[in-house]
Amino acid sequence: MITLTTTAPSRPRLVLDGVTKRFPTGTVALTDVSLSLNPGDFVSVVGPSGCGKSTLLRLASGLDDATSGTVGVDATSTGYVFQDPTLLEWRTAARNVELVQELRGVPREERRRRAQEVLDLVGLTGFERQYPRQLSGGMRMRVSLARALVAEPDLALFDEPFGALDEITRLQMQTELQTIFRLRRFAGLFITHSVSEAVYLSTRVLVMSGRPGRIVADVPIPWEYPRPPSLRYDAEFATLTGQVSDALGEHS
Ligand SMILES: Nc1ncnc2c1ncn2[C@@H]1O[C@H](COP(=O)(O)OP(=O)(O)OP(=O)(O)O)[C@@H](O)[C@H]1O
Numbered sequence: 001m002i003t004l005t006t007t008a009p010s011r012p013r014l015v016l017d018g019v020t021k022r023f024p025t026g027t028v029a030l031t032d033v034s035l036s037l038n039p040g041d042f043v044s045v046v047g048p049s050g051c052g053k054s055t056l057l058r059l060a061s062g063l064d065d066a067t068s069g070t071v072g073v074d075a076t077s078t079g080y081v082f083q084d085p086t087l088l089e090w091r092t093a094a095r096n097v098e099l100v101q102e103l104r105g106v107p108r109e110e111r112r113r114r115a116q117e118v119l120d121l122v123g124l125t126g127f128e129r130q131y132p133r134q135l136s137g138g139m140r141m142r143v144s145l146a147r148a149l150v151a152e153p154d155l156a157l158f159d160e161p162f163g164a165l166d167e168i169t170r171l172q173m174q175t176e177l178q179t180i181f182r183l184r185r186f187a188g189l190f191i192t193h194s195v196s197e198a199v200y201l202s203t204r205v206l207v208m209s210g211r212p213g214r215i216v217a218d219v220p221i222p223w224e225y226p227r228p229p230s231l232r233y234d235a236e237f238a239t240l241t242g243q244v245s246d247a248l249g250e251h252s
């Protein structure tokens with residue numbers, strides 16, 4: 001069940017309380033998952049393949065319902081970034097970003113201005129009129145990010161957005177995403193397979209067990225933003241990634 005209420009800055013944007021998800025096929029994807037996401041939180045979830053991470057995100061977005069427990073959303077707008085950029089090939093980068101606002105009837109000038117602003121933010125200035133096939137994989141993911149951010153969401157959900165990118169582009173996208181997070185300060189829930197990506201980006205890392213997924217560790221990450229790329233070579237960074245990896249290893 002999703003409850004929508006008006007946004008108050010001090011209240012959590014997303015609360016899951018004792019959530020279990022059982023599919024009609026009998027598969028139990030999640031069991032007793034509770035989490036709370038406040039404004040300014042960037043929470044990553046890592047866990048073995050098939051443990052229910054995408055299911056968790058779908059429940060948070062309202063695309064699917066919990067079998068038991070509650071999902072409460074207190075956000076005026078939610079952005080969703082899929083693992084695959086899922087762009088419309090016949091629309092330019094800018095018109096892909098404008099699509100949702102177009103469907104909502106936002107006037108043309110207004111939605112163009114907003115699309116341009118967010119395309120600038122993700123580093124695509126000059127590529128607005130290119131079609132998806134004319135863009136690199138990293139640029140397509142930037143368009144997808146821009147599309148999720150154009151409505152200025154106060155809750156942003158990311159399902160392994162950088163999983164298909166090469167290592168160099170991935171590190172660059174991580175740096176850019178945390179810059180955007182610092183500017184926009186949405187509450188972020190970020191799914192990833194990469195322990196170092198989770199630690200680098202987040203204010204907290206949640207570790208999930210193998211299916212049925214439950215949260216087995218909650219590791220706070222202390223650093224302020226912006227975080228320099230060299231943080232990855234820090235001894236404390238290694239300690240934190242070690243903690244997360246150990247929890248993953250024990251519960252896979
Ligand atoms: N619509 C569905 N109907 C039935 N079972 C489903 C459905 N969606 C997901 N599942 C099952 O729920 C479990 C969790 O799937 P989910 O996609 O959430 O895993 P995940 O943690 O995101 O995995 P990955 O890391 O590989 O993306 C899997 O066993 C999957 O088969």
Ligand SMILES: [Mg+2]
Binds near residue numbers: 053054055
């Ligand atoms: Mg998944």
